Each structure stands twice: as structure tokens, then as C-alpha cells.
Amino acid sequence: MSARQLHTFRGGIRLDPHKRETQDLTSRALPIPEKLILPLQQHVGAAAEPCVKVGQRVLKNDVIAHANNYVGMRLHAPSSGLITAIDEYPVIHPSGLTAACIELTTDGEDLAPELNVADDLNTLASQAVYQRIAEAGIVGLGGAGFPAHVKVLEGTGQTVDTLIINGVECEPYITCDDRLMQEYPAEVLAGAALLARAIDAATCIVAVEDDMPAAMNALQSARPERIELVSIPAIYPTGGEKQLIKVLTGREVPSGLLPIDIGVAVLNVATVVAVHRAVASGQPLIERLVTVSGDVSEPGNAKVLMGTPVNYLLEQFGIDDVSEYRILSGGPMMGTEILNLAAPVTKTVNCILILRRELAEEPASACIRCGDCVPVCPVGLQPQQLYEATRTSDIDLAQDFHLFDCIDCGCCAYVCPSQIPLVHYFRYAKSSIEALDRDRAQADLARTRYEMHQRRISMRLESGPAVGVELADVSGLETNELQGDIRAAVARSNQRRRDDNGI
Amino acid sequence: MMFASLALVLLIIAGIWMLLHHHEPERDSKRRIIARINEILPQTQCQQCGYPGCLPYAQAIVSDGAPIDQCPPGGQVARRALAELLGRSGTSRRRANDFSPMSSQVVVINEPVCIGCTKCIQACPVDAIVGAAKQMHTIISTQCTGCELCIDPCPVDCIDIIDVADDIEHWRWQRPRWAGRERRAGTQP
Numbered sequence: 001m002s003a004r005q006l007h008t009f010r011g012g013i014r015l016d017p018h019k020r021e022t023q024d025l026t027s028r029a030l031p032i033p034e035k036l037i038l039p040l041q042q043h044v045g046a047a048a049e050p051c052v053k054v055g056q057r058v059l060k061n062d063v064i065a066h067a068n069n070y071v072g073m074r075l076h077a078p079s080s081g082l083i084t085a086i087d088e089y090p091v092i093h094p095s096g097l098t099a100a101c102i103e104l105t106t107d108g109e110d111l112a113p114e115l116n117v118a119d120d121l122n123t124l125a126s127q128a129v130y131q132r133i134a135e136a137g138i139v140g141l142g143g144a145g146f147p148a149h150v151k152v153l154e155g156t157g158q159t160v161d162t163l164i165i166n167g168v169e170c171e172p173y174i175t176c177d178d179r180l181m182q183e184y185p186a187e188v189l190a191g192a193a194l195l196a197r198a199i200d201a202a203t204c205i206v207a208v209e210d211d212m213p214a215a216m217n218a219l220q221s222a223r224p225e226r227i228e229l230v231s232i233p234a235i236y237p238t239g240g241e242k243q244l245i246k247v248l249t250g251r252e253v254p255s256g257l258l259p260i261d262i263g264v265a266v267l268n269v270a271t272v273v274a275v276h277r278a279v280a281s282g283q284p285l286i287e288r289l290v291t292v293s294g295d296v297s298e299p300g301n302a303k304v305l306m307g308t309p310v311n312y313l314l315e316q317f318g319i320d321d322v323s324e325y326r327i328l329s330g331g332p333m334m335g336t337e338i339l340n341l342a343a344p345v346t347k348t349v350n351c352i353l354i355l356r357r358e359l360a361e362e363p364a365s366a367c368i369r370c371g372d373c374v375p376v377c378p379v380g381l382q383p384q385q386l387y388e389a390t391r392t393s394d395i396d397l398a399q400d401f402h403l404f405d406c407i408d409c410g411c412c413a414y415v416c417p418s419q420i421p422l423v424h425y426f427r428y429a430k431s432s433i434e435a436l437d438r439d440r441a442q443a444d445l446a447r448t449r450y451e452m453h454q455r456r457i458s459m460r461l462e463s464g465p466a467v468g469v470e471l472a473d474v475s476g477l478e479t480n481e482l483q484g485d486i487r488a489a490v491a492r493s494n495q496r497r498r499d500d501n502g503i
Numbered sequence: 504m505m506f507a508s509l510a511l512v513l514l515i516i517a518g519i520w521m522l523l524h525h526h527e528p529e530r531d532s533k534r535r536i537i538a539r540i541n542e543i544l545p546q547t548q549c550q551q552c553g554y555p556g557c558l559p560y561a562q563a564i565v566s567d568g569a570p571i572d573q574c575p576p577g578g579q580v581a582r583r584a585l586a587e588l589l590g591r592s593g594t595s596r597r598r599a600n601d602f603s604p605m606s607s608q609v610v611v612i613n614e615p616v617c618i619g620c621t622k623c624i625q626a627c628p629v630d631a632i633v634g635a636a637k638q639m640h641t642i643i644s645t646q647c648t649g650c651e652l653c654i655d656p657c658p659v660d661c662i663d664i665i666d667v668a669d670d671i672e673h674w675r676w677q678r679p680r681w682a683g684r685e686r687r688a689g690t691q692p
Contacts, residue, residue: 041671095674364679424679431675438673439545446546446648449629450556 004205004230009246011378012235013411015333017211018172022293024214027179027301030316032079036104036307037089037344038064043145045071050102056083060112061284064102067134073147074137078286078305081106090340092310092329092349101344104307116282121194129198129279136278138285142166142239142268143330145348148275151265152199160265162249163201165192167208167215167269168232170239171331174351176289177269179301181208181215185222188269191276192227199265205248206269209234236333237409241266243378255405270350290345292317294354295325304345310352311341319354328353333410365418373412373422379405383412383422390429395436398429406430536588537561543584547576548628549650556628564589576649607667608649614639616661623653623662 041047048065058064058077065075084105088098118124118132134149165188169177181188188206196204205228208216219229232238232247242253245264253259259266267275270288277283286306290313293299298318310329314322328335329349338352345352373383382401389398406426413422540561547557552573554560563569564585571585586592612623612632619637631647634640644667654662667673 091671093671093674094676095669095671097669097671097674099671421679424676428676428678435673435675442648443544443546445646446548446629447541447557449631449646450546450548450558453628453630454556 004228004248005250006230006232007247007250009238009243009378010380011376011411012237012243013376013414014234015172015236017234018293019169019175019178019211021173021299022291022301023175023178023212025179025300027176027183027289027303028316029303030305030308030313032106032108032110032305033308033312034106035084035309036078036081036106036305037309037342038075038078038102038104038307039089039091039344039346040065040075040100040102042075042306042346042348043073043139043147045069045073045147047100048072048075050086052083052086052102054083054085057081058083058104060110061115061286062113063284064104071147071150073139074135075102076137076284076286077104078307079104079106080109080111090343092336092338092343092346094336096339118280118282121190121280122197124279126198126200129194132279132282133275136274136282136284138271138274138278139347140268141270141274141288141347141350143348143350148267148271151260151267152195154260159263160199160201160260161263162203162205162265163192163196163199164244164248164264164266165204165206165269165272166239166241166244166266167206167212168239168244169209169212169350170234170236171333171335171351172236173293173353174291174331175293176291176301176350178212178215179291180270180273180289181212182218184273185215185218187273187276188219189222189224189227190280191272193225194276194279195267195272196227201265204228205230207232207244207248209238236411237378237407240378240407240409242407255402285347288345288347288350290349291351292319292354293351294328295356296354306347307344309342309344310338313345313352314341314354322354324357326355326357328355333414334408362419364420367418367420370417372415372417376411376415378409378411379407381406387420387422387425390425393429393432395429395433399433403429403433533565537565539588540564540585543577543581543588544574545576545581545648547648547650549576549648549652550628551575607673608664609644609647609667610642610649610651610653610662610664611644612640612642613661613663614641616659618659620658622656622658626652626656628652 040050046068049068050065052058052064059080060077062077063074064077064083067074082105083102085103087101087103089101089103090096091099091101093099130149130153133152134147138148139145140148140151167177167181167188169175192204192206204226206219206224207230208219210231211234216229216231230248237243238247241259244266245259245262246252249264251262251264253262274285278285287303288306289301290304291299291301292313296317296319300317302313302316304313310327314320314327322341327338327341329338330336330351330353332353332355335351335353367384367387369384371384377383386398386401386403386406389401390403403426408423408427410423413420416422537558541558544557544561550556552560554563554569560569560574564571571589571591572582574581617639619634619639621634621636621640623640624632624634628650629646629648631643632640632653633643649664651664654664
């Protein structure tokens with residue numbers, strides 16, 4: 001372990017880690033489920049475009065959907081079988097809405113074509129590394145699911161000096177990264193070395209929380225070369241990208257900028273292992289480790305194929321009656337409630353958390369201006385001011401208080417003695433402002449089209465129907481009589497609406 | 504000496520600047536205000552205000568003192584923004600309870616019924632309908648503002664207005680449901 005000088009970020013809280021339940025249990029392999037549901041959108045950016053047809057037979061690792069653009073990501077078949085549908089299915093999302101998915105009915109044979117193994121990892125050009133990452137469909141496995149090759153590719157142009165491998169699972173219960181480091185330490189280090197070379201980073205750090213001693217031991221005995229292993233205190237949310245950078249380097253990512261702007265790239269350990277498998281052996285991303293924990297008798301981690309329905313996963317852990325429980329995807333602080341258990345596990349799901357439903361949810365009471373939320377905010381915001389601004393729907397004020405720097409970590413709501421659902425308010429405000437921006441863009445488009453329409457009409461009135469590009473041949477219909485009919489109809493329509501609105 | 508001449512030059516520049524801005528033609532500032540009003544209006548071009556479009560309504564607000572509460576699609580949000588911009592009342596001091604982005608509606612053509620008369624194309628203020636005489640017409644739904652002006656001209660009643668289905672991309676978080684209780688407790692005078 002190196003003697004790196006550690007820094008602290010402001011705020012944060014110490015939580016009961018609940019890691020002991022699962023961190024010493026070897027991860028299980030599960031039988032292949034009968035059906036796999038693969039959402040076309042598993043990451044930020046544009047949805048993938050299916051390149052298979054219903055009724056088509058596919059082998060394991062076959063590409064089944066292509067990336068649509070730069071920040072797009074392709075999808076692979078996690079097992080062999082038959083494409084049985086491309087349709088709307090429930091997915092893990094706070095809205096409970098459905099999304100377009102490919103349904104794969106597996107044949108249990110798990111047939112796979114030969115993979116494209118790299119000749120020599122040490123001489124592979126950076127360009128070839130990115131290419132292989134993109135081809136394997138790897139997105140950040142830590143949370144937001146940003147396409148990994150884009151992150152790495154953007155790292156090169158801007159001279160990243162520090163590559164941080166994030167093994168800090170700061171949310172309670174989640175141990176899938178801990179288990180990954182214990183079970184595949186050599187791959188973590190090989191992937192880290194590979195990426196550090198590809199983006200030409202001088203420093204490469206693997207950060208592990210101090211409540212994961214076994215993971216740290218495993219990494220140390222794999223003998224890292226030119227990679228620093230750093231143990232950092234378990235304070236929530238140290239695993240947040242910007243918080244981790246502050247702790248390890250003392251640098252702060254300015255508001256509105258990205259880590260890359262200050263010369264740092266951060267990748268999750270699971271992403272790094274996936275990158276290593278993709279680059280070394282051509283293995284696409286088709287499975288991941290998922291923690292199943294909470295108020296259950298047999299918690300643990302499992303290697304889960306992408307597209308495995310959550311209810312199938314729960315069955316494998318002997319959980320059948322869930323009526324008294326809340327099922328979350330992710331940890332207790334930032335997790336999303338899974339509203340329909342038929343929803344599949346996707347690339348960004350790290351934990352299925354089963355928590356007993358509390359009998360009565362205590363209603364929120366008034367803000368008493370205690371200020372407890374201020375010292376815990378890891379971004380240095382003023383949650384109580386943001387609350388006032390979002391509660392009164394004051395868009396400008398909320399943005400003056402840097403609403404969009406909020407990372408949704410939930411520390412403020414956790415300590416609030418009035419039980420105000422602060423993060424919910426902030427999410428509500430953020431998504432409303434985004435919706436307003438979309439409306440504005442739509443209005444700008446309509447304004448332009450209206451102006452062009454008016455210009456065309458006046459051109460036609462001035463110079464007769466022969467000039468200009470006509471949308472349709474309406475010359476025969478342009479009699480005054482018909483124009484009059486249309487005008488009368490518009491007036492009728494307006495009258496009807498005015499009556500409806502009671503104006 | 505140096506200082507004095509510098510000060511003089513600065514004074515002259517400031518004087519010219521003030522003169523220029525003082526004598527700005529009224530027409531110009533009027534046009535600017537109209538443009539700002541037009542930016543606030545939702546651009547549905549639906550004519551529910553009684554004017555033939557959003558820009559004409561904006562012009563009427565400035566030139567004829569038309570009331571600012573005549574825009575149903577803009578709703579509370581537009582009315583408040585207009586009141587603030589123009590220093591007019593016409594809105595209660597209480598803020599709306601919601602950020603309330605517009606609800607999304609578009610029209611659809613029941614295509615087998617369409618006879619290709621082009622009347623809807625001529626009524627559409629934003630050219631969001633494609634078609635030709637005696638050919639089937641269709642709506643470009645991403646460009647439709649939901650103004651409904653095409654519905655009545657249709658001689659065969661084949662155009663309907665529908666809500667745009669909520670999808671994950673456009674979904675937004677709702678206001679926390681504890682709001683009512685908090686507000687009562689929190690803002691009592």
C-alpha cells in the first residue's frame with residue numbers, strides 16, 4: 001500500500017455498512033433463465049437499433065442490436081436461443097413505464113462462436129483497445145452507464161494524468177465489486193494496467209474502502225506493478241466520482257465540468273474487468289455480478305446474465321413472497337424501487353435490495369430551519385434553500401442555488417428531522433426544468449416553421465402560384481370560395497374551443 | 504495632463520454612448536419587446552387568443568394593449584412571465600403549484616378515411632401535414648403543435664387529437680405527495 005496523502009471532501013455521513021452479510025460468500029452461478037428480456041436502452045444516450053428479426057436463431061455473444069450514434073451502445077445475446085419478440089416490456093425505472101426490449105427464449109445449450117482473442121495485450125495500439133471496448137458493448141457498470149469507450153477515448157485527447165479505478169462501494173449492502181476484487185484480482189489489475197497504458201495516464205490508483213480488507217488483501221497478493229492500491233475511509237458517498245477524486249488527489253471538479261477537464265478519469269472496477277475481458281479475449285458484456293441482500297435469509301452475490309428477470313433472480317435466492325417488502329435496484333440511499341418484478345437486470349443494476357416495508361410512513365412536517373442538511377451535503381449546496389425554491393416552483397432561484405450540481409446522494413433527506421423528501425423535490429425540479437427546456441426547443445421549431453409558412457403565403461399572394469416550392473398541388477382548390485370555407489371552419493373551431501374553455 | 508486628457512476622452516465616449524441610447528427609435532424597442540413576448544408564447548399558433556398566431560397576439564399586446572391572459576396553452580406560466588416582463592398585473596401573487604410544462608397533444612389522420620382534399624394542409628400554421636391533392640395525407644407528429652386548426656376543415660372528419668403517450672424519455676418526476684400537509688404547516692402566516 002502506498003503512502004498517498006489522503007484528503008477529505010466536505011459533508012457525507014457514516015452509515016451502517018451491512019456488508020458482512022454477503023462480503024465473504026462466494027458468488028453463485030445461476031442456471032440460464034428460460035427467457036431473457038433485453039432493453040434497447042441500457043445506458044445514457046440513444047437507444048440501440050435491433051438487427052435481428054423475430055424468429056431468428058442467435059448464438060451466445062451474437063450482436064442483436066447496433067449502436068445508433070456516438071454515445072450509443074450495442075447489445076449482445078447473453079445465451080443461445082430464439083428471438084421470440086421485440087416489444088414493450090416493464091423495465092426498472094421510477095416511472096413504472098414499459099420500454100422497447102428484445103425477448104430471447106434460450107435453448108439451454110449456450111452455444112457460442114469462437115471469440116476473437118487479441119495477440120499481444122502489451123503491443124495493442126490505443127485505437128484497437130477503444131475499438132474492442134466499443135464492440136463489446138461496455139458501459140460504466142457503477143451506475144449511470146456511460147459508454148466506456150467514449151470515456152476512455154475522450155481521456156486521450158485531453159491528457160489524463162490520473163486514472164482512478166473505483167472499488168469504493170459506499171452504499172450499504174452492496175458487495176458485488178468487493179466480491180469481484182476478491183475473486184478476480186488479477187483481472188482488475190491487468191485491466192487497470194491496460195487502460196492506464198491506452199490513455200497514457202502517469203498515475204493509476206485502485207481505491208478500496210477500508211471495510212473491505214479481504215478485497216485489499218486479494219489485490220495485494222496479485223502483486224500490482226505501477227498501480228497504487230489505496231484504502232480509504234468508508235464515508236458515504238465517497239464512491240461518488242467527484243468525491244473520490246477529491247479524497248485521492250485533493251482536486252475538485254468545478255461546477256458544470258467533468259473529471260476529464262481536470263485530468264482525471266474514473267472507471268468502476270467491474271467496468272475495468274469487463275474491459276480486460278473484451279480486449280484480451282473478445283468477450284462482450286453479457287453478464288455481471290449482482291448483490292441480492294437486505295431482509296432475506298440467504299443473501300449473496302450471483303453472476304447474472306443481462307436480461308434475467310428480477311423475479312427469476314429472487315426465486316433462485318429462495319424469495320417468493322415479496323408482498324411485505326420493497327424491492328429496490330441499487331442501494332437504500334439512491335436505489336430505484338422496482339415496480340414490476342418481471343423487469344430484467346440490465347448493465348447498470350448492481351444490487352437487488354429487499355427491504356421490509358415500514359408499517360406507516362411518517363408524513364413530512366414543516367422545515368424547521370435547523371440547517372442539519374447543510375453540513376452533510378457532499379457538494380456544498382444549501383439543501384434547505386433548494387427545498388424552498390423547488391417547493392415554490394421558483395426555477396430561477398433553484399438554479400441560482402446550483403440545483404443541477406446535486407448528485408441525488410440523499411444525505412440531506414437522511415438527516416432531515418422533519419422527514420422531508422428533499423431528493424424527491426430536487427429530482428422533480430430537475431426533470432421539470434428539463435421538460436420545460438424540451439418544450440422551449442419545440443416552440444422554437446414551431447416559431448421558425450410558422451414564420452416560413454407566413455413568408456411562403458405572402459410570396460404566393462404577391463407573385464401567383466407559379467413561384468416557390470409548393471407542398472401540394474392545390475391550385476384547383478385555391479378558389480376564394482374554398483378559402484372562405486376554410487376560414488369559416490377555423491372560426492367555428494375557435495368558437496367551439498372558446499365555449500369549451502368558458503372564456 | 505495625461506490623466507486629464509484621458510478623462511476627457513472617456514467623458515466624450517460616455518456622452519456619445521448615452522446620446523445614442525437615448526435617441527434609440529421607439530420602433531426598435533417596441534420590436535424587441537414583441538420578440539420577447541413571442542419567445543414566452545408557446546408557439547402552438549392555435550389562434551385561441553383570437554389573433555391569427557402567436558406573433559400577431561404579441562404585436563396586439565404591445566400595440567393595442569390586448570389582455571395578457573388570452574393564451575390557454577401557455578397557461579399560468581406564460582401569464583406570469585408576461586406580467587413580469589410588462590409590469591402588468593393580471594396574475595395573482597401566489598405562485599403556481601407546479602413547474603407545469605405544457606401537456607403534449609398532437610393530431611392524427613385516420614388515413615384510410617382521408618380523401619386527399621388538402622384542406623387540412625392549408626389550415627396548418629406550421630406545415631406539419633404532408634400530402635397532395637387526391638393523395639392520402641399524414642401528420643409529422645414531431646412538428647405538430649396540437650393547435651387543432653386542421654380538425655374542422657376536414658370534410659370527412661378523419662382527424663383526431665390525441666395525448667402524446669408518456670414514454671420513459673419524456674417522463675418526469677411528480678411533486679412529492681406530502682406537499683399538501685407541508686404547505687399547510689409551513690406557510691401559515
